[in-house]
Amino acid sequence: KQEVTQIPAALSVPEGENLVLNCSFTDSAIYNLQWFRQDPGKGLTSLLLIQSSQREQTSGRLNASLDKSSGRSTLYIAASQPGDSATYLCAAQTGANNLFFGTGTRLTVIP
Amino acid sequence: DAGVIQSPRHEVTEMGQEVTLRCKPISGHNSLFWYRQTMMRGLELLIYFNNNVPIDDSGMPEDRFSAKMPNASFSTLKIQPSEPRDSAVYFCASSFGSGDSPLHFGNGTRLTVT
Numbered sequence: 001k002q003e004v005t006q007i008p009a010a011l012s013v014p015e016g017e018n019l020v021l022n023c024s025f026t027d028s029a030i031y032n033l034q035w036f037r038q039d040p041g042k043g044l045t046s047l048l049l050i051q052s053s054q055r056e057q058t059s060g061r062l063n064a065s066l067d068k069s070s071g072r073s074t075l076y077i078a079a080s081q082p083g084d085s086a087t088y089l090c091a092a093q094t095g096a097n098n099l100f101f102g103t104g105t106r107l108t109v110i111p
Numbered sequence: 112d113a114g115v116i117q118s119p120r121h122e123v124t125e126m127g128q129e130v131t132l133r134c135k136p137i138s139g140h141n142s143l144f145w146y147r148q149t150m151m152r153g154l155e156l157l158i159y160f161n162n163n164v165p166i167d168d169s170g171m172p173e174d175r176f177s178a179k180m181p182n183a184s185f186s187t188l189k190i191q192p193s194e195p196r197d198s199a200v201y202f203c204a205s206s207f208g209s210g211d212s213p214l215h216f217g218n219g220t221r222l223t224v225t
Contacts, residue, residue: 034213043115043202043216051211089154098167099214101154 002027002094006102013080014110021075021105023090031093033066033073038087038104047088048075080109113137115217117203123223129191132220135184136205144214145178145188146202154202160186193224 003026013019023033032051036044048057048064050073056065063076073090089104116135124130136143145157158168160180168178175194180186190197200221204214 032211036214036216041218043204043218044214046213046215049211049213099156103153 002030002092002100004090004092004100004102006088006090006105008105009103010106010108012108012110015080015082017080017109018076018078019080019107021077021088021090021107023073023075023102025071025073025092025100027092027094028068028071029094030068031095033064034091034093034099035062035064035073035075036089036091038089044089077107080107082109082111085109115203115205115215117201117217117220119220120218121221121223123225124193125225126194127192128224129189130193130197130222130224132188132201132203132222134186134188134203134217136186136203137207137215138184140205140207140215141183142206142208143180143186144204144206145186146204146216148200148202148219157188157201190222193222195224198222198224 005024007022030052034049035047037047038044050057050066061078066073085108087104087106091099091101093099118133142161144159146154148154157170158178163180178188200219202216202219204216206212206214
């Protein structure tokens with residue numbers, strides 16, 4: 001069974017700093033890797049989806065990379081803002097519609 | 112686009128009672144998922160439907176849980192009888208296609224069983 005791990009569980013940074021969130025998965029035979037954001041009391045919002053054949057995806061200040069062979073993905077956030085404070089989850093898809101989630105990294109950006 | 116709509120937002124019930132959670136997926140999406148989120152276990156897939164047909168229900172904890180999707184715009188997750196360990200946030204999500212498009216989540220139903 002696919003195991004997805006996210007380290008650290010929590011992270012605090014001052015506003016303006018660049019940061020990297022880490023995600024690792026045990027089964028490299030993935031279909032895609034997705035990053036989500038979850039605000040308190042809300043559902044998950046999809047941020048980026050990287051297909052297994054891709055190495056990275058970018059959206060605004062966010063850049064996600066994928067290294068299937070090492071079972072790792074990173075989410076890079078540039079010039080962090082207080083509004084980026086949320087829990088970030090990664091999820092590895094290993095079959096049609098079979099998505100395994102990590103437990104998330106809770107990010108706090110301090111003004 | 113109103114997004115995935117779940118109701119109720121909060122449900123408090125006593126042990127032994129029946130609970131029904133409702134979901135309206137995004138129009139045009141052909142896959143629907145029910146997830147449960149707890150602090151201890153994170154997000155767990157309970158069941159997913161494709162074109163209204165249940166494809167994988169291996170995540171459903173036990174026979175007390177059942178899910179239906181009578182049409183493309185409505186699904187229910189029922190727990191009967193409910194137990195305190197069922198307390199969690201239950202999310203519904205939908206997507207289009209066979210797995211290469213992102214999931215869209217509802218805001219969840221926070222269930223408390225006393």
